[in-house]
Amino acid sequence: MISSERQHIKELVAALPHSPGVYQFIDKGGTIIYVGKAKDLKRRVSSYFVDNRDHSAKVRVLVGKIADIRHIVVDTEQDALLLENSLIKSLQPRYNILLKDDKTYPWIVIRREPFPRVESTRILQRDGSHYFGPYGSIATQRSIMAFIREVIPLRTCKLNLSESKIKAGKYTRCLQYHIGNCKAPCIGEQSEEEYNQSIELVESILKGDLRPVRSHLEREMYAAAAELRFEVAESYKRRLRALADYQSRSVVVSSKIIDSDIFSLLRDDDMAYCNFVSIRHGSIVAVQTVRMTTGIEAEDADLLSRGIEYIVEQFDVKLAREVIVPVIPTAAMLFNNVTFTIPKRGEKADLLAFSLKSARIYRAEMLKNMEIKNPERHIDKLMATMQRELRLEHEPRHIECFDNSNLQGTNPVASCVVFRNGKPSRKEYRHFNIKTVEGPDDFASMREIVYRRYSRLIAEGQELPDLIIVDGGKGQLSSAYGVLKELGIEHRVPIVGLAKRLEEVFYPNDPEPYYLSRLGEPLKVICHIRDEAHRFGITFHRQKRTKAFIDSELSHIPGIGDKSLVALLKRFKSVRAVREASLEEIAEVVGMRRAEAILYYFADSDSRSGA
Numbered sequence: 001m002i003s004s005e006r007q008h009i010k011e012l013v014a015a016l017p018h019s020p021g022v023y024q025f026i027d028k029g030g031t032i033i034y035v036g037k038a039k040d041l042k043r044r045v046s047s048y049f050v051d052n053r054d055h056s057a058k059v060r061v062l063v064g065k066i067a068d069i070r071h072i073v074v075d076t077e078q079d080a081l082l083l084e085n086s087l088i089k090s091l092q093p094r095y096n097i098l099l100k101d102d103k104t105y106p107w108i109v110i111r112r113e114p115f116p117r118v119e120s121t122r123i124l125q126r127d128g129s130h131y132f133g134p135y136g137s138i139a140t141q142r143s144i145m146a147f148i149r150e151v152i153p154l155r156t157c158k159l160n161l162s163e164s165k166i167k168a169g170k171y172t173r174c175l176q177y178h179i180g181n182c183k184a185p186c187i188g189e190q191s192e193e194e195y196n197q198s199i200e201l202v203e204s205i206l207k208g209d210l211r212p213v214r215s216h217l218e219r220e221m222y223a224a225a226a227e228l229r230f231e232v233a234e235s236y237k238r239r240l241r242a243l244a245d246y247q248s249r250s251v252v253v254s255s256k257i258i259d260s261d262i263f264s265l266l267r268d269d270d271m272a273y274c275n276f277v278s279i280r281h282g283s284i285v286a287v288q289t290v291r292m293t294t295g296i297e298a299e300d301a302d303l304l305s306r307g308i309e310y311i312v313e314q315f316d317v318k319l320a321r322e323v324i325v326p327v328i329p330t331a332a333m334l335f336n337n338v339t340f341t342i343p344k345r346g347e348k349a350d351l352l353a354f355s356l357k358s359a360r361i362y363r364a365e366m367l368k369n370m371e372i373k374n375p376e377r378h379i380d381k382l383m384a385t386m387q388r389e390l391r392l393e394h395e396p397r398h399i400e401c402f403d404n405s406n407l408q409g410t411n412p413v414a415s416c417v418v419f420r421n422g423k424p425s426r427k428e429y430r431h432f433n434i435k436t437v438e439g440p441d442d443f444a445s446m447r448e449i450v451y452r453r454y455s456r457l458i459a460e461g462q463e464l465p466d467l468i469i470v471d472g473g474k475g476q477l478s479s480a481y482g483v484l485k486e487l488g489i490e491h492r493v494p495i496v497g498l499a500k501r502l503e504e505v506f507y508p509n510d511p512e513p514y515y516l517s518r519l520g521e522p523l524k525v526i527c528h529i530r531d532e533a534h535r536f537g538i539t540f541h542r543q544k545r546t547k548a549f550i551d552s553e554l555s556h557i558p559g560i561g562d563k564s565l566v567a568l569l570k571r572f573k574s575v576r577a578v579r580e581a582s583l584e585e586i587a588e589v590v591g592m593r594r595a596e597a598i599l600y601y602f603a604d605s606d607s608r609s610g611a
Contacts (some may be wrong), residue, residue: 019073
């Protein structure tokens with residue numbers, strides 16, 4: 001049965017033309033599971049079925065589910081791109097890049113009605129109203145709304161201000177009129193033409209251009225002053241100060257970059273984040289991020305295209321003439337009169353870095369929310385990712401990490417920290433005093449503590465870890481791995497060594513390091529483990545060193561307290577060196593009176609011992 005299915009697929013692939021088009025992979029249930037485009041259908045589809053070890057795990061799973069193939073031939077590659085985009089949106093195939101933007105963004109809307117209201121909303125409707133945004137946070141939106149209400153008097157009521165209702169005299173002045181926030185269009189004291197001029201000023205603010213508002217306020221202020229209406233002039237002056245304060249708090253990017261849009265892309269294993277920053281009149285007026293699954297074999301250019309298309313369509317964005325991107329998107333040809341720029345340095349590169357930082361912040365918030373809402377699912381995903389990233393046979397639910405600590409060979413100690421499901425299990429942490437090693441020999445120390453740890457666990461029948469991490473390079477790893485072989489557990493427990501560069505991981509019998517993704521969460525967990533092992537070891541070493549100081553022979557000398565004791569041992573390293581030092585050398589550390597007391601003590605001690 002399997003061979004006949006493979007034969008059927010082989011025949012379908014052989015019949016494909018060398019033409020541009022769109023192909024669809026279908027599973028046994030008749031569901032379309034993947035849609036792709038191709039410049040050459042036969043060559044592209046054939047590539048899935050060759051024996052290629054470079055295929056990702058997702059591609060191998062996809063190929064195993066294919067029971068049928070359909071294709072549509074088009075005239076050009078651009079037509080294929082458009083058709084693929086349309087089919088993915090309508091079919092939502094499982095293995096394609098799928099947008100996961102489930103966040104409701106805040107907007108500011110100017111309602112389509114007589115004497116339009118300016119309001120906050122999270123619902124984008126195609127109702128003829130004018131929407132501005134979306135804004136990256138509700139705080140940003142609220143600050144803009146507060147500024148608009150402070151500078152431009154507008155109505156906030158929900159009254160029907162049709163011409164007939166106003167002429168009928170159905171309404172009266174409200175509190176907003178009396179405190180100067182509204183000019184009472186409801187009773188005819190402000191004409192619709194004058195009100196609409198205020199709305200035009202609001203639109204200029206929301207587009208990032210404050211110049212018309214400043215000119216209007218200055219003109220009204222000077223006119224009121226000329227007419228000796230000083231209280232009115234003072235109110236316009238106050239609004240001008242509010243304008244200056246708002247402009248100082250807004251993000252002014254550059255006097256050179258006037259209008260531009262920036263898109264950045266941040267990738268994880270199975271998720272990607274596309275961030276959008278809009279700059280108008282030199283200021284950032286919008287920032288938002290969308291989340292999407294990566295699909296199979298998704299190139300950065302494809303992911304960026306999906307993100308840009310979604311943002312443009314969903315948020316009704318009109319792109320600037322220049323769009324700054326990390327890679328040229330696949331769909332660049334679909335945007336007329338738009339130039340895509342990949343900056344290498346300068347202000348444009350800084351803007352791209354700002355956009356990427358915004359994407360990272362969004363991702364961190366999403367991961368935190370996921371962990372809070374569904375911690376078990378988050379842990380399962382993290383463990384699966386660590387297994388894949390570290391090339392392990394099993395998920396590393398139980399990890400142990402070792403670190404040596406000594407100061408110039410004195411008081412050598414070691415630490416073992418334990419992590420379960422990516423979190424510290426502090427009650428299982430262990431300290432080790434190095435017993436069999438003389439001097440600063442990290443390799444021998446590592447052999448001792450690893451042997452003591454796992455020979456005991458084996459003897460007591462306790463659980464062995466899913467992964468051992470050694471904080472050190474190839475030398476420490478080799479020492480620890482030798483112990484695992486001696487104990488006969490080298491095939492039961494995987495072990496890796498961490499180099500000085502955090503993203504470098506060494507495996508036994510492999511001289512070349514393996515590089516972890518700097519953007520992935522596994523590296524963050526490993527960094528946390530290493531930091532914990534180092535902190536735990538250093539703390540124990542300090543405690544032991546302090547105890548050694550306190551128990552020192554010097555502590556028996558009258559007048560020598562802990563502070564002097566520490567200073568002497570830091571300077572001379574040992575009691576013997578203090579004994580052999582001159583009066584002047586000791587006096588430099590603790591003063592002449594204590595130095596004389598020390599020399600007297602040693603002289604008296606020597607005479608009593610017959611030296």
